[in-house]
Amino acid sequence: MRRFLARRLAHGAAVIFIAVSLSFLLLHIAPGDPFSATLASASIDPATLAQWRTAYGLDRPILEQYIRFLGQAAVGNFGPSIRYHQPVADVLAAAIPQTITLMGTALVLSFGFGVPLGSWQAAHRGTTTDRIAGTASLIVGSLPEFWLGLVLLLLFAARFPILPSHGAVDPMHDLFPLAERVIDRARHLVLPALTLALLSSASIARYQRATLLDVLPQDFVRTARAKGVAERHVLWKHALRNALVPTIVLAGLSLPALIGGAVFVERIFSWPGMGSVAVEAFAGRDYQLVAGTTVAGAVLVVAGSIVADLLHAVADPRVRAR
């Protein structure tokens, strides 16, 4: 198991290395020399600029610049953000937890809804409810995230204003007592998380239905019945445990797309996560920040995949041997 973990960590490090290198490459081949543009920006104070010039070795040969860039990235330093007037690292440090909260909640919700739905559909395959649920999943899963977010916003924040429409917290949040602060955060989380979760549940339900249908006719399910195990245990204990494994793998593989969807949702709901930061960076031509968000995205995906792989190994003992 330890070897498994070590290998996954090494793999993740390689991925991040390539992502950082790609950022460097892009920063250098882009027209207009981004580094100089930032250097010439009036919004950064000269002292920071000087520090930065030294750290990145901007007048040195390119190979040395590359090594220095890698070194800086390894400690999380991506230079200054001209849009936010702070180090890129600080901007990201504030934004990443927000994105993780949003995505984490969405994932939990989508599994919590999608797995039981898909399993139920498999157990009642062919019935009208199964078909309706299947069509609904198909339609919901095809909706663009920003459009679904828009519709939910329209319904639950504009038409029937029961939920807040933007931000992660109320402007007066810090003045609330603890209990109210918790509720406030939760209320702001509902719509954006729900948007992402609805989309994910649809595909999880469809996938789960298919994998469970694959598992149900297998021999060990029959063995469980032959042992006298009650039918619902046969389904939920024996079959589902096995069907869950591919779904976990799928979740791990869909992390990049999930983050992409989160970017749009964050924009619609003004959620202060990495997506919003990236868009701000674009608007402000903030090259360093944009490089930082790209790498941060890769880091999130790697971290998420390692978690998914661990869950996979826990769920399927055959994997641990590899």
Add this chain to the structure above:
Amino acid sequence: MTQPPLLTVSDLRTYFYTGAGTARAVDGVSFSIGAGETLGIVGESGCGKSVTALSILRLIQQPGRLESGSKIVFEGKDLLQLDDAGIRQIRGNRIAMIFQEPMTALNPVFTVGDQIAEVVRVHSKASRRAAWDRAVEMLTIVGIPAPAERARQYPHQLSGGMRQRVLIAMALVMSPALVIADEPTTALDVTIQAQILELLAELQQRLGTSIVMITHDLGVIAEVASRVLVMYGGEVVEEARVETLFAEPHHPYTEGLLHAMPRVGRRQERLAVIPGNVPPPTAWPSGCRFRDRCPYAWDRCEREHPPLYQIGAGHTSRCHLADEPERRVRRPRAEATAATLVSPATSRAGDAA
């Protein structure tokens, strides 16, 4: 037999209602088995032996169904009249099944110890600890070394022979009165086969269990069974004591099977085969279902479905030769083949390999 039989199957019919037609996989099978007996059921693939076994425990799923008129009486109760809870109480407890493929028959995500202990916990009020201990005990009984360690392992960590022993342990842990073994040795090496059969025989001695041994291998039958059923086309075509079956087979199919067995120490240029294929269960031929492949068939065989004729004590055969023994004249090979070609409408000799 002085006691009433342990299990009596009467006129079992299991049909599968599929888009391609109704498959009459088991079409009127009757037999009984007594305490401590080993009954062999032998036949090619597609003759209905596995479906018979699954039917006894009511493990047949949609689109299959046990037809009304079937009766399965076990320890005095008709299993087909029991409700869900009732049949579950029998499964794994009074009647247990050993399946053919040890790798796929075990759940890959649970330890083997857990899977055996589960049987105990389902059928008794034993604690987790007690059930686990019992599982380890069973692993010892079936001859697995280092049982406590093995119990904590997963199926993929065991060899094929060991997995089959685990299946046997799972089947016997509640000391059932009847064990149905569906081709328990087919997926194993020959040397392991012998060990498994020995193990089963030993356990039967100890526990007094009755065994229904389903196989296509006559060698296995010869070794373990006291009585034999030969099945073909969803029916029993011959029933006899094992010595009688080997010495004086009556039904042409049985003859063919025995003839097809390669014999060690005998010079054979070609392996004898029974020409033709098993017809699909959606379209059994009219009259005798074996007639297209039978070297003795005559017109009566097409017209009249043969009943089970009594040949001798405890020996029955579903063949008109019992009535007209003078017809037992082997036709030359070419004629037998011609019979296959001549009536395409009633014979379905084509079959996916």
Add this chain to the structure above:
Amino acid sequence: MTPMSDAPFREPGDGGNPAGLSPWRAALRTLGRDRSAIAGTVVLAVLGALAVAAKHVVPYECNAQPNIVALKNIAPSLAHPFGTDEFSRDVLSRVICGSQVSLSVAFLSVMVAATLGTIYGAVAGYVGGMVDSAMMRLIDALLAIPRVLLLIAIATLWNGLGIVGLVLLLGLTGWFGVSRLVRTLVISAREDEFVTAARALGASDMRILGQHILPQVISPVLVSATLAIGNVVVVEAGLTYLGMGVRPPRASWGSVFSDGMISFPSAWWTSVFAGLALVVTVLAVNLVADGLREALNTRQLPAR
């Protein structure tokens, strides 16, 4: 076991191909029976036709802003079935005009991505060994970067992307998944017996690739590309909404959506209907792709 008895009797239901049609004809036939796939194709055909004939079909001019004071933000009515937007433009016309850019960008960029991905994957799969491992390692890393973030980064660094730039951008960021798919297919085809046979007969690598392996690759890539079109349409719209796609007054579904957000939520119709166009397209594409997958699976090319 059957001495000559099989020959005159054909089994009906031979893998859904009773008449022994060529694989492509058989696939078309299966597709023809799939009602939802047909519905999807019809919808896509209509959308395509509208896109091509846009200028002649629209009730109002695409970019005309007749009366920015009086006619702005009118709710859906008979005169304006989709309402008007903040700039008094008829939304229905905008959506129809926008389909030109949205659909063509999606289609072209998917073609770019599919081509690149197929070449990369085929090379990796066929050459195998360390080269394959290295190539796939790179793909793993590229796939781990969320595409949208990468797109934002590149859009930031390369200011002012035109339509061509957009197509290239989407194409160059979309080929990673295809390459993995193609590599897997090529590897399994490479191991196939008939390839070994061909090689034993002295066929060159190029010939083996072209004649034996490529046919097996085309169908799954086709299905994947179809799905990708739906995906890219949404991504392009999203990018434009974020400000990175086509520039005004050029219409694409994303820009209509984005314009609509200015007066959201009071004038909700603009963004909602722009989005609806996306939804319909994606649904149609998914139905067609599902149908294709079914149809192309009943006949493996070539037969096993």
